[in-house]
Amino acid sequence: MTPLHDRSWRRVGSALAACLLAVLASAAWTAPAAAQESGDAGRIEALEHEVESLRRALAELEARQRAAEAAAQAAETMAGKEQPAADAVAGAGAAQDMAEAGAAESATAELARRIDLLAAELERLSLGGEVAPEATAAAGRFGLAPAASKVYGAEPGLSIGGYGEMLYQRFDATRDDGADSGRQDEVDFLRAVLYFGYKFNDRLLFNSEIELEHTHEAELEFAYLDYLWRPELNLRGGLVLMPVGLVNELHEPTVFLTARRPDVESRLIPTTWREAGFGVFGDVGPVSYRSYWVGGLDASGYSAAGLRGGRQEGGEATAEDLAWVGRVDVTPRPGLVLGGSLYTGGSGQGITDASGRELSVDTTLYEAHLDWRWRGLEVRALAAHAELDDVAALNDALGLAGSASIGEAMEGFYVEAGYDLWAGGERSLTPYVRWEQLDTQAEVPAGFRRDPARDVESLTVGLSFQPIGQVVLKADYQDYDDAAGSGVDQFNVALGYIF
Secondary structure (H helix, E strand, O other), rough: OOHHHHHHHHHHHHHHHHHHHHHEEEEEEHHHHHHHHHOOOOOHHHHHHHHHHHHHHHHHHHHHHHHHHHHHHHHHHHHHHOOOOOOOHHHHHHHHHHHHHHHHHHEEEEEHHHHHHHHHHHHHHHOOOOOOHHOOOOOOOOOOOOOOOHHHHHHHHHHEEEEEEEEEEEEEEEEOOOOOOOOOEEEEEEEEEEEEEOOOOOOOOEEEEEEEEEOOOEEEEEEEEEEEEEEOEEEEEEEEEEOOOOOOOOOOOOOOOOOOOOOOOHHHOOOOEEEEEEEEEEEEEOEEEEEEEOOOOOOHHHHEEEEEEHHHOOOOOOOOEEEEEEEEEEEEEEEEEEEEEEEOOOOOOOOEEEOOOEEOOOOOEEEEEEEEEEOOOOEEEEEEEEOOHHHHHHHHHHHHOHOOOOOOEEEEEEEEEEOOOOOOOOOEEEEEEEEEEEEHHHEOOOOOOOHHHHEEEEEEEEEEEEEOOOOEEEEEEEEEEEOOOOOOOEEEEEEEEEE
16 A cells, blocks of 8 residues: 555544544543533433333333234134134134233333333433434434334334435636636435335334435335344345445435535445345344345446446346445444444456456445534544455456556545534534545556546535424535645535425
8 A cells, every 4th residue: 555545544543533532531521520410310320220121121021922922823723623622712712812912012012112212311311401302313213314214113004204405516617726627506406205114013014215316317215124023133125225334324414414425425335325135133232233135236337436336226236246234333322323334245247357257346345433422512433445356357348447447445534523503402503524535546456547636635614504303404615635636626505304
């Protein structure tokens, strides 16, 4: 790796280390401060014990419910046999078991509701202020944003939600080197989205996102079935969002600070990224996880700009190469999430070199992230790295030469922070700043050269206003620099909503 990239990764490590030190420092001084606040410390401890007791009771009830359902099924089988004497006994037993199963199911639902309410109150106290109803589930449920996860909290039947985004971009007339930028200002209703979910019962549900992009391009963003067995282990199959990064799953405009999504989470992590597959997910105490087998990326869509063109999106997708993706998040205290994800698999999808050999183009992408919310403060940090095999042969197969090479290694990171000046109310006014670096040609094969315009740094400064938790107006300025001097700065205004 070149000295430039050594410095790049030193900056990545320094940024993440600074965020982690800030979190550790806050834990050291916020605990005693919270204990001094009018009985909050005692209330938090009592709530923690109560939530833990209710969770144990919920586990016991679920076990009883499963036993009652099994007994009812066994009694029903017995009643179906040609034994008149046993029929009456078995029928009565089946009715009793079914009644017990129904009672257990009702009690389970009520306990789960109480746990959610107490957990929200615990989060409010731990974060040191009032939490609006919309913000209580800021991260949604089961890896999805608030509107996308609406079906999980609904009664059996149909559930509808949605979100939308409009973006205005005004570009500087000149590049950093003084040349004409050639960029035209643009306004775009980026997306209008509808979520349709259907809960068949408390265990089985369907969830989907249908998106109209740029007012005329319809796409299916995700569509899957969940079987909710128990908190620790659930099943999911269909068109699923890749659980990579901070934005790919949580991409509703009220969830992230800036007018535009981070470049690292658009070109390196190819947001919005979804593939057809199946897997498992769940929560084990403060740890949540997701793990899927999915269709692989298609390397014929890779470019010097990154991996984004390799998404197959589950539509008539070539499945010569499959991939695995997994994610783990830890919540050591309310408001703090530390985690990471790994994607690995072939992406050759039948591409051959000049000799007829099929290329595997193994693609490995991993990232680590931090999301910390305390009182009015919000801090996010993410570092990502991708490595590809067979890139020289892939370049030849795609007719790419010189600085148009696909990167053998790609890397990027960002750190952003915002502070809600009206923390504790329904409205919010949040100035924010983000520093980001991305290089989609951190390394290229021998015989090719890096394009200095791919080594990009940017500083974003802006303001976000939410009159209510479901509506947001953002404005920011982005200062872009690259090693070629071709950076073009821009001003953005975004309007977004969820329901």
